[in-house]
Amino acid sequence: KLVVATGHFHVPAVPEFEGINTFPGEVLHAHDFRGAERFAGKRLLMIGSSYSAEDIGMQAHKMGAASITMSYRTHPMGYHWPWNTVERPLVTRFEGNTAYFRDGTQDEFDAVVLCTGYQHKYPFLPSELSLSSPNVLYPANLYKGVVWQQNTNLFYLGAQDQYYTFNMFDAQAWFARDVMTGVITLPDYDKREADIEVWLERQAALPDHDAEAEFQTDYVRELIDATDYPSFDLDAVCQLFKDWMHNKHVDILGYRDAQH
Numbered sequence: 001k002l003v004v005a006t007g008h009f010h011v012p013a014v015p016e017f018e019g020i021n022t023f024p025g026e027v028l029h030a031h032d033f034r035g036a037e038r039f040a041g042k043r044l045l046m047i048g049s050s051y052s053a054e055d056i057g058m059q060a061h062k063m064g065a066a067s068i069t070m071s072y073r074t075h076p077m078g079y080h081w082p083w084n085t086v087e088r089p090l091v092t093r094f095e096g097n098t099a100y101f102r103d104g105t106q107d108e109f110d111a112v113v114l115c116t117g118y119q120h121k122y123p124f125l126p127s128e129l130s131l132s133s134p135n136v137l138y139p140a141n142l143y144k145g146v147v148w149q150q151n152t153n154l155f156y157l158g159a160q161d162q163y164y165t166f167n168m169f170d171a172q173a174w175f176a177r178d179v180m181t182g183v184i185t186l187p188d189y190d191k192r193e194a195d196i197e198v199w200l201e202r203q204a205a206l207p208d209h210d211a212e213a214e215f216q217t218d219y220v221r222e223l224i225d226a227t228d229y230p231s232f233d234l235d236a237v238c239q240l241f242k243d244w245m246h247n248k249h250v251d252i253l254g255y256r257d258a259q260h
Helices: 051-062 166-180 189-204 209-225 234-250
Strands: 002-004 026-029 043-047 067-072 085-089 091-095 098-101 106-108 111-114 154-156
Touching: 043 051, 043 106, 051 067, 051 085, 067 098, 154 166, 166 209, 189 209, 209 234
Parallel strands: 002 154, 026 111, 043 067, 043 111, 067 085
Antiparallel strands: 091 098, 098 106
C-alpha cells in the first residue's frame, strides 16, 4: 500500500510569454513571494486571477505599490478594487518593461508576479501511477477522490482543489485507512468508474463558486458517511464559504473582518 500525501502546491506552473526575457525588472512566481514591501512605489503586474493574485496584489497596495494590474486569462475577478488597481485581459507579449494585453492596451511595469498556479508532480512515482490533472475539485482517475482507479493499492490525499482543507484531508485518510484494513470493500472497476463519472459530470456543470462549495461539501459528507470520522455541521461550513465569497465582492480589503 502507498499513500501519497505530498499535496500539490509545491511545483509552480510557469507559462511562457513572448519577450518576458527582455523584461528588466523582477519576475517571480507566487510560490517565492515572501512580502510586499519590495513593491513599494512600483508598478506591479499580477498575472493570474485567483487567491494568490488577490492576496499579493492587496498586500502590495497596503505596502505602497504605485499601481497594481491584474491580468486574467478567462474572467476578471470583478471585485471593487482600490483606486490604484485595475484588471486587464491576458498579457500577449513583453517588450522591455512594456506589457501588451489581449484587448490591445499596453502599460509599463517595474515587477511581475506570476500567480499561475501549480502542477501535480510526483517524481517518485512511475508515470502509470502518477496523477496528472489540472487543479480541480474532483480529479479524474481517483475513486472517491482518493483511490487510484488503475491500482487500488495507491491512495492520494489532498490532490484536489480545496474549499475544505484539513477536515477533508482527515476524512480522506479515514476512508483510505478503512479500505486498507478491509473495513470498506471497494466495488469492481466498472462500478468505480461509473461513480467517478457521476462526480465528473456534476463538476463540469458547476455554474459558480457557491455551487463549487456545495459540491465539495457533498463530497466530504460522502466520505464521512462511509467511515466513523467525527461528523460536524457541514451545511454551516458551506454557508461560511458562501459568505466569505460574498464578502470579498463587497469589500476586498476588509472582508476578513466579517469572518467568524
